[in-house]
Amino acid sequence: MNELILNLKEDWDIVGPVLYLLVPATFYILALVGGKKGRFFFILGLLCHLAGMFLRAKTIGHLPLTDKHDNISFMALVMAICYPFLKRKIEDEGLSVLMLCLVCFFLFVSVTERPLNTISPFMRSPWFFIYIFFYFTAYALYGLSACVGGYYFISRNDYHEAVQYKLAMAGWVSFTLGIVAGSIWFFVAYGMYWLWTSKELWVTVTWFYYAIYIHARYIKGLKGRPASVLGVLGFAVALFTYFGIGPGKIIQSPPTQF
Incomplete structure (x- = not known):
């Protein structure tokens, strides 16, 4: 029994x-x-x-x-x-x-x-949960941004493209906070802030990709279809970073904080 x-x-x-x-x-x-x-x-x-x-x-x-x-x-x-x-x-x-x-x-x-x-005992740090919260909040905002941007191709409504940009910017801020919190947690747990493995490299690529997109959209006045395409592709980069890199993935990388 x-x-x-x-x-x-x-x-x-x-x-x-x-x-x-x-x-x-x-x-x-x-x-x-x-x-x-x-x-x-x-x-x-x-x-x-x-x-x-x-x-x-x-x-x-x-x-x-x-x-x-x-x-x-x-x-x-x-x-x-x-x-x-x-x-x-x-x-x-x-x-x-x-x-x-x-x-x-x-x-x-x-x-x-x-x-x-x-x-793992190393994950019981408050910094770990802060990092995960901001990191995946960013992914959610990136996803919604890409969703609105994809719909812009159908609607041709400039307001949709503007909302896409604002969501991406909010996601980038959250992503930045997640990287900072994740690095602090990694230092507390393992004694180092960063390992330049393939995973960290692609996290950096994702961060810079969205930074360039946001900068071009805000400073250079990149708008309309080109801006929308860049925003949608950014989510593809973020998804590849999460799902495509790691042990046994498309690009091999040892387990890290990301």
Whole structure:
């Protein structure tokens, strides 16, 4: 009997986090109907998403920000929280559909990552959680920026391109804070601020890419389609940095703070 209970608990440790994400994703999809029903389903999805994060934290005994499963889920949560503000600001049903689809996409990506219930003692530093919070908040803002920028190709509305730029700038600031906090945590944990591995190199490339885009957009007056294309490509660079580099990835790199 005890063995059966133990097996069920082990199964739930795997199945539970998946359900925590699939349920809100279902409600987010239902929110695409629009109108009052859409708002109701979105709020229900957001509450389920928050509840899932809370239950996940209760299960593992700390903030659920320590592995890819949780980090990607957090990124989707930040996107979902930003969604109603952008919807009110832009008021375009087509863009609303695109943003919700992006949220659901990353929830499904999160489901494909196996949740981990253990944490390294080095990750118990407050600096680690500060770093993860800002780092993946930046990814969420970059994603929304690319989403708005992609929709600009359809709408040709200059206001959409301006919103894309502002979201990218907010993401870049958050990304910068994440890099600073991550470097401090790495120094506290391992005695050094930075390792010039492939991962850190591409984090630097991502930071400079967005810095150049923001600078060109603000100082040089780069606007319209060229600026929008640069912004969308920036998110592709950021995604490659996160998913394409590391042990066993496209570009090999040892595990680092990023």
